[in-house]
Amino acid sequence: VERFSFGVDAAFTPRDELLEGVTIAPLTQPVSLGSPVQAAVFRFAPGGRIARHQTTVPQILAVLEGSGEVSGANGIAEAIAAGEAVFLAEDHDVSTRDGLTALIVEGEGLEPFRGPNR
Amino acid sequence: VERFSFGVDAAFTPRDELLEGVTIAPLTQPVSLGSPVQAAVFRFAPGGRIARHQTTVPQILAVLEGSGEVSGANGIAEAIAAGEAVFLAEDHDVSTRDGLTALIVEGEGLEPFRGPNR
Numbered sequence: 001v002e003r004f005s006f007g008v009d010a011a012f013t014p015r016d017e018l019l020e021g022v023t024i025a026p027l028t029q030p031v032s033l034g035s036p037v038q039a040a041v042f043r044f045a046p047g048g049r050i051a052r053h054q055t056t057v058p059q060i061l062a063v064l065e066g067s068g069e070v071s072g073a074n075g076i077a078e079a080i081a082a083g084e085a086v087f088l089a090e091d092h093d094v095s096t097r098d099g100l101t102a103l104i105v106e107g108e109g110l111e112p113f114r115g116p117n118r
Numbered sequence: 119v120e121r122f123s124f125g126v127d128a129a130f131t132p133r134d135e136l137l138e139g140v141t142i143a144p145l146t147q148p149v150s151l152g153s154p155v156q157a158a159v160f161r162f163a164p165g166g167r168i169a170r171h172q173t174t175v176p177q178i179l180a181v182l183e184g185s186g187e188v189s190g191a192n193g194i195a196e197a198i199a200a201g202e203a204v205f206l207a208e209d210h211d212v213s214t215r216d217g218l219t220a221l222i223v224e225g226e227g228l229e230p231f232r233g234p235n236r
Contacts (some may be wrong), residue, residue, distance in 0.1 A: 007201025
């Protein structure tokens, strides 16, 4: 059992001008180091955002707490809240007025759940 | 933007005698359908558990809410709580007295974050 933290104290503030008011706490090694996917918890402060950018690999964004808006290729903002996930294989941006904690998993070949129970 | 839910209403109760009082809400397609990893939110009711079993592929269990205990190959129970994760590539079991919600990501080649900020 190898233990590690992904709590607020373990998060870092990335040097990335696309991100405003967002910290990242990784769960996996990055794809750049050979991981099949990378997963991390992104914590958005109120007013935080990830500006529009290209998606280089497919990703799933799953809202763990709070609420916000995601807009994909068509630019139309869609509300998202805890318990909801979006699959993004397109340009997109993410923002929140009140704060948002999301798990993001990304990697080649990743596909969202499309099971029989939905 | 493809949307889906992983909330309580989207979770199912697996037919798996290893699991007691546990529901699963998948985020990805399963590895058996070609996904590089599979990720899901496991919700343990108070007293819920996953009995000891072999780990066929490496997994990361990240506690989103609540608390519980994980024991790995050595059988020693270790307390885990929200914000803490464990990497398991060994036989293990998971239990909780008070209830636990965890993200589990599993797949070949998966490795936990071992970054410079820890």
